[in-house]
Every structure is written in C-alpha cells, then in structure tokens.
Amino acid sequence: MPLKSVSSVEIPSELGRVAIIGAGAVGCYYGGRLAQHGHDVHFLMRSDYEAVSKKGLHITSPLGDVQIHVNAHQTTADIGPCDLVIIAMKVTSNAALLDLLPPLLHENTALLTLQNGLGNEEFLAQHFGAERVLGGLCFVCINRIAPGVIHHIAQGRINLGEHIRAPVPRTHQIAAEFQRSQIDCQVMESLAAARWQKLVWNIPFNGLSIAAGGVDTETILANPTLETRVRDLMAEIIQTAASLGHSLPENLIETMVTNTRTMAAYKPSSLIDYLERREVELEAIWGQPIRHAAQAGLTMPRVQELYEELKVKLTQSS
Structure with a gap:
C-alpha cells in the first residue's frame, strides 16, 4: 500500500493530553493511531x-x-501533566512506574494499563489511587520490527473497563475517541472477566510457544498434540474464571482457535522476549492466575504444569 505521511495536529477531543509509557509495539501502535487522528499524544x-x-x-x-x-520525549518530566496516561510497558518493569508517573499526574489524570496478566490495576491503585485506574485488553497481532517501525498484522480490538466500578462517562468517552481513531474499542461491564478472557489466549499460546521449543502459533496449531493441549488449557482457565464468578462466552475456545489460525506464523510477545533474552512476564501471565485461584481454594493443574515448564526453560536460557 502507498505510504501516507501524517502530521500530528491536535483537534478537540475528550482525551485531552495523552502520554504513552512503554513505547514498544503496543504503545507505539495504539498511541500512533491516536496521534494519526489528531490527538495530542x-x-x-x-x-x-x-x-x-x-x-x-x-x-x-x-x-x-x-x-x-x-511528540517524542526522553523523560516524563519533559512531558508534564496529562489527562490520560496509557501504560504499555512490560509488567516486569512496573517498579519503574513509581518514578515515571508522578510528573504526569494532575488531580484528575486517568491511568489506563494495556498490560498483560493479572495484578496491574491493583498495583496502580495501591500507589496512585483506585479511582484513576482503567484497564484495557488488547487483541492484536503486532510486532516492532525496527526502531520506530511497527508491523500491524491483524485485529486490534481493545476491551476497556474500570478497575473498581462499572463503566462511567469517561469510560465511554475514551472508547468513542479510540473508535474515531481507527481502534476497535468495546466497553466491558466487568474488567475482571475481560482479564480472564484474555488469559484464555495468552496462557496457552504465549506459554507453549516457549515450552515447545520456540515455535509460532501456526506451528502450535499444526501439531495435534499441542492443539489438544491448547484446548485443555483454555477449558481449565474458563472453568476457573466461572468458579470465580466470571462467566465467559460458551464458544470462546473455538472462536479463539479459529481466529488464531488466521494469524499464520505469528510469534507471541512472550516468545519474542524469550528469543531476545528479555525478561518474560512469567508471574503476571501464569503465576498470578494460579495464586488468584488458590486464594479461592481452586487448583489449575494444567496451567501449573505449564508454569513449571516455563520456569525451567527460562532458568536454562538465563
């Protein structure tokens, strides 16, 4: 397709001034879409x-x-106070947010985490106030292939929700501005349920891509044994979510497997981190769900097995 050059010219919107913290594939893609459509990013x-x-x-x-x-900056002090801060950095670097976020905050700044796994909203709420916090679950195939170059392969939806409450006017305002910016964004009544729904894909595909020896999604689904394991893991996660009060769609397994086939030879983000010897989000994606279930007296033996395999793999590669 021909390349279109766009200048980031601010137009009035409900988002106000936006900061992107974590300028990898996710942060650059979604922040780039907002900037492309005139937001002050x-x-x-x-x-x-x-x-x-x-x-x-x-x-x-x-x-x-x-x-x-x-607008590119090297420090958050250079950015200054914003109305919306979108956090897309790896969960393994969350401690850095304690220093990065304060210069960006004013009294009503909203914090939207697009991070994987469980516990991110709780971390932000603990340190910066629960009323500020929203979460978004990204269903998108994207890779950063060079400095400043993002390759969007397919999909792109964000499921958006509030951390401690049902959707409020700002939730719908953010979703509407995302939609206006070529981002499919759906408001969710329960962010917790949406988090577990994202885990239904992340746990098996991110995990098996590493545990099976560094393979992409196409290779996983071409192997009957691995596909069976994907489906078994998904079923266990859905059952655990239901036991915790989060009802997920009945056809979710088939929908996710079918959609994943359309991604061709896609390398999940955890596999890329593993291959590039960066820290993998082991605890957020695999450890936290197991511990969360255990607090309710539930076990996740299939997820536990994969978690143990990953710990071995990651130890061997370190």
Whole structure:
C-alpha cells in the first residue's frame, strides 16, 4: 500500500493530553493511531528516541501504511501533566512506574494499563489511587520490527473497563475517541472477566510457544498434540474464571482457535522476549492466575504444569 505521511495536529477531543509509557509495539501502535487522528499524544521514548525524533513512527498495516510525526520525549518530566496516561510497558518493569508517573499526574489524570496478566490495576491503585485506574485488553497481532517501525498484522480490538466500578462517562468517552481513531474499542461491564478472557489466549499460546521449543502459533496449531493441549488449557482457565464468578462466552475456545489460525506464523510477545533474552512476564501471565485461584481454594493443574515448564526453560536460557 502507498505510504501516507501524517502530521500530528491536535483537534478537540475528550482525551485531552495523552502520554504513552512503554513505547514498544503496543504503545507505539495504539498511541500512533491516536496521534494519526489528531490527538495530542506524547511518547516516552528510550532506545527509539533518535529514530522517532527524526523520522516519526512508521506503521505498516492492512488498514494502510502510515508515517506519523509524533511528540517524542526522553523523560516524563519533559512531558508534564496529562489527562490520560496509557501504560504499555512490560509488567516486569512496573517498579519503574513509581518514578515515571508522578510528573504526569494532575488531580484528575486517568491511568489506563494495556498490560498483560493479572495484578496491574491493583498495583496502580495501591500507589496512585483506585479511582484513576482503567484497564484495557488488547487483541492484536503486532510486532516492532525496527526502531520506530511497527508491523500491524491483524485485529486490534481493545476491551476497556474500570478497575473498581462499572463503566462511567469517561469510560465511554475514551472508547468513542479510540473508535474515531481507527481502534476497535468495546466497553466491558466487568474488567475482571475481560482479564480472564484474555488469559484464555495468552496462557496457552504465549506459554507453549516457549515450552515447545520456540515455535509460532501456526506451528502450535499444526501439531495435534499441542492443539489438544491448547484446548485443555483454555477449558481449565474458563472453568476457573466461572468458579470465580466470571462467566465467559460458551464458544470462546473455538472462536479463539479459529481466529488464531488466521494469524499464520505469528510469534507471541512472550516468545519474542524469550528469543531476545528479555525478561518474560512469567508471574503476571501464569503465576498470578494460579495464586488468584488458590486464594479461592481452586487448583489449575494444567496451567501449573505449564508454569513449571516455563520456569525451567527460562532458568536454562538465563
């Protein structure tokens, strides 16, 4: 597709001033879409700062390729107070948020975490106040393939919800602005249920991609033994969620497996971290659900087995 160059020119919106913390594939893709459609977006950039400052963000996508001129900063103090802070950094770096977030906050700043696993909203609520916190579950195939270059392969939906309450006007305002920015965004009545629904995909595919020897989703589903294990893991997660009061769609397993087949040879984010010797989000994606279930007197033997396999793999690679 021809490359379209876009300047980030602010237009009135319900989002106000937006900061992106965690400028990897997820942060750059969604932040880039917001900037592309006129929102006042500011990116905290580390390794990609020089490239993005000079050339902007480059998104390749089935929706059309685009080069977006964006506001890149090296510190959150340079960004200053914002109305919405979108957190897309790895869960393994959450401790850094204690220093990164304060310069971005004013009295009514909202914090939206797009991170994987369980416990992220609770972490933000503990340190910055529960009323600020929202969560978003991203169903998207994206990779960062070079500094400032994001390859969008398929999908892109965000399921959005409030941490401690049902949706309020700001929830719908954020969703509407996302939708206006070429982002499929659905408001969820229960963020906790949405988190467990995302785990139904993340636990088996991110986990087996590593445990099976560094394989992509196409390879997993081409192997009958691995596909059976995917389905068994999914069933256990759905049953656990139901026991915790989170009812998930009856056809979720078939829907997720069918959708994953359309991704072709997709490498999940945990596999990329593993192959590039970065820290994998082991506890947030696999450990926390097991512990969360245990607090309610529940066991997850299939997830536990995969968790133990991953601990061995990660120890061997370190």
